[in-house]
Amino acid sequence: MISLLFARIFKLTIFIMALTGAAQMPIFKRYYIADIPGLGWLADFYLTNKIHYVFGAVLLFMALYLLTIFILAGKKHFKLSSSGMLRATLYMAVIGTGSLRVVKNLHSVTFDPFTVMLIDWTHLGFAMLLGMAAMYAFLRGRKSYLEKGPGLGFMK
Amino acid sequence: MTDKKNGISRRNFLKGLGAASGAMLLPARDVAAAGNSDEELCTLLNLSKCIACGECVSACREVNEPKFPKPKKPYPEMHPKSRVKVEDWSERTDVDDRLTPYNWLYIQSTEVEYQGETHEVNIPRRCLHCRNAPCANLCPWGAAGKQKNGIVRINEDVCLGGAKCRTVCPWHIPQRQTGVGLYLRLMPGFAGNGVMYKCDLCYNRIDQGELPACIKACPEDVQTIGPRSEILKKAHVLAEKNNWFIYGEEENGGTNTIYLSPVPFELLNEAEVTGPGKPGLGSVEDSMADEEKLAYAVGVAPFAGIAAGVIKAGKFLAAATGGKDND
Numbered sequence: 160m161i162s163l164l165f166a167r168i169f170k171l172t173i174f175i176m177a178l179t180g181a182a183q184m185p186i187f188k189r190y191y192i193a194d195i196p197g198l199g200w201l202a203d204f205y206l207t208n209k210i211h212y213v214f215g216a217v218l219l220f221m222a223l224y225l226l227t228i229f230i231l232a233g234k235k236h237f238k239l240s241s242s243g244m245l246r247a248t249l250y251m252a253v254i255g256t257g258s259l260r261v262v263k264n265l266h267s268v269t270f271d272p273f274t275v276m277l278i279d280w281t282h283l284g285f286a287m288l289l290g291m292a293a294m295y296a297f298l299r300g301r302k303s304y305l306e307k308g309p310g311l312g313f314m315k
Numbered sequence: 316m317t318d319k320k321n322g323i324s325r326r327n328f329l330k331g332l333g334a335a336s337g338a339m340l341l342p343a344r345d346v347a348a349a350g351n352s353d354e355e356l357c358t359l360l361n362l363s364k365c366i367a368c369g370e371c372v373s374a375c376r377e378v379n380e381p382k383f384p385k386p387k388k389p390y391p392e393m394h395p396k397s398r399v400k401v402e403d404w405s406e407r408t409d410v411d412d413r414l415t416p417y418n419w420l421y422i423q424s425t426e427v428e429y430q431g432e433t434h435e436v437n438i439p440r441r442c443l444h445c446r447n448a449p450c451a452n453l454c455p456w457g458a459a460g461k462q463k464n465g466i467v468r469i470n471e472d473v474c475l476g477g478a479k480c481r482t483v484c485p486w487h488i489p490q491r492q493t494g495v496g497l498y499l500r501l502m503p504g505f506a507g508n509g510v511m512y513k514c515d516l517c518y519n520r521i522d523q524g525e526l527p528a529c530i531k532a533c534p535e536d537v538q539t540i541g542p543r544s545e546i547l548k549k550a551h552v553l554a555e556k557n558n559w560f561i562y563g564e565e566e567n568g569g570t571n572t573i574y575l576s577p578v579p580f581e582l583l584n585e586a587e588v589t590g591p592g593k594p595g596l597g598s599v600e601d602s603m604a605d606e607e608k609l610a611y612a613v614g615v616a617p618f619a620g621i622a623a624g625v626i627k628a629g630k631f632l633a634a635a636t637g638g639k640d641n642d
Contacts, residue, residue: 261610
């Protein structure tokens with residue numbers, strides 16, 4: 160469906176998002192991971208948060224790029240596999256709740272504490288579900304997001 | 316005095332609540348809640364008045380005692396032991412010369428030379444209730460949050476005691492008590508380490524139309540409370556009139572605690588003994604400023620993605636159509 164370069168950048172983005180997202184929990188210092196030479200930055204909450212923002216922007220760009228192509232041109236030529244549909248839905252949920260987190264961190268915005276907790280928990284929950292779905296797809300050999308069929312070669 | 320006449324003394328605050336209640340035929344509680352929704356509450360601490368009598372500290376402890384941690388012992392064994400330390404204040408609940416889970420307000424007392432005079436300055440210290448609080452923004456679990464009335468609170472039922480809030484707070488204000496809270500029911504050995512505690516500005520008293528305990532108990536009227544714009548106005552009038560200095564208006568992007576001092580805060584900060592539980596008074600940049608800028612990139616990215624997708628889809632469709640024509 161997509162070029163190799165695009166796929167690699169997407170995977171790298173997801174890896175960095177998962178890493179910096181996990182680093183928002185105080186675990187890397189606790190479990191000595193930040194003590195490994197070169198990984199000290201993982202214990203810096205502000206730095207990892209900024210990196211999460213930067214790659215969040217990259218992920219949003221890529222996700223909306225794919226979604227737009229899918230809506231405008233893709234439906235006639237391919238359809239998502241059930242595994243792909245599940246992961247795409249979870250991506251949307253993670254991106255949606257992540258965007259709400261960015262909004263709530265703005266100076267001009269104050270959500271009530273319950274809403275904030277709801278956003279934080281759903282973001283974390285959807286991210287964990289996405290990780291599990293990706294792992295399941297990988298282990299079961301269902302890595303493709305698409306059903307086999309005509310039109311799979313477009314965008315290459 | 317001018318400040319009492321024009322400002323928001325505790326008497327005026329209560330009088331205002333009472334008058335508004337009568338006018339609207341609503342309980343003071345409802346009026347307070349409604350009034351708080353428009354503008355954030357802010358406190359002004361006139362340090363020239365504080366005599367370090369400690370009434371505010373005692374009142375805070377007395378009123379908030381039901382909120383203090385009641386840890387269960389023995390504490391679960393946590394891993395790795397060398398990195399996860401027990402922070403237990405339950406045997407030292409009488410400590411009142413620093414912030415602890417059982418002491419959310421203490422008084423820093425210091426002497427400084429300024430313009431040839433010796434000034435003894437007493438500074439009640441507690442959470443400053445930042446306007447864009449990093450503890451509330453960066454808590455991964457949503458345990459720390461800011462209410463619309465400006466009060467920053469930690470939900471003791473949800474907090475896991477990871478102490479990230481203390482790390483990201485420019486003044487490292489929240490304090491941890493091990494052996495209490497949600498982590499005991501999750502993975503006590505491997506995640507969490509208790510609950511974080513700090514001043515919540517007596518949110519429950521404010522909800523009921525009452526003043527925070529420290530303000531009510533103060534015999535010297537050191538503190539006043541009210542909408543932030545009015546508090547700032549009053550602070551600037553007093554600062555200009557007396558050549559005083561303001562702290563909290565810009566620090567960390569602005570806090571809802573404004574200190575007024577007859578001597579520069581740089582001098583107080585240099586003279587103060589700071590350390591764990593003893594916050595400084597230094598200059599603090601806005602902790603969330605970079606995130607504010609990066610939010611623009613996050614906001615623009617989806618539109619850029621849509622534009623790029625439209626172009627790509629157009630090219631694909633044109634190529635597909637052209638291909639069919641050729642067939």
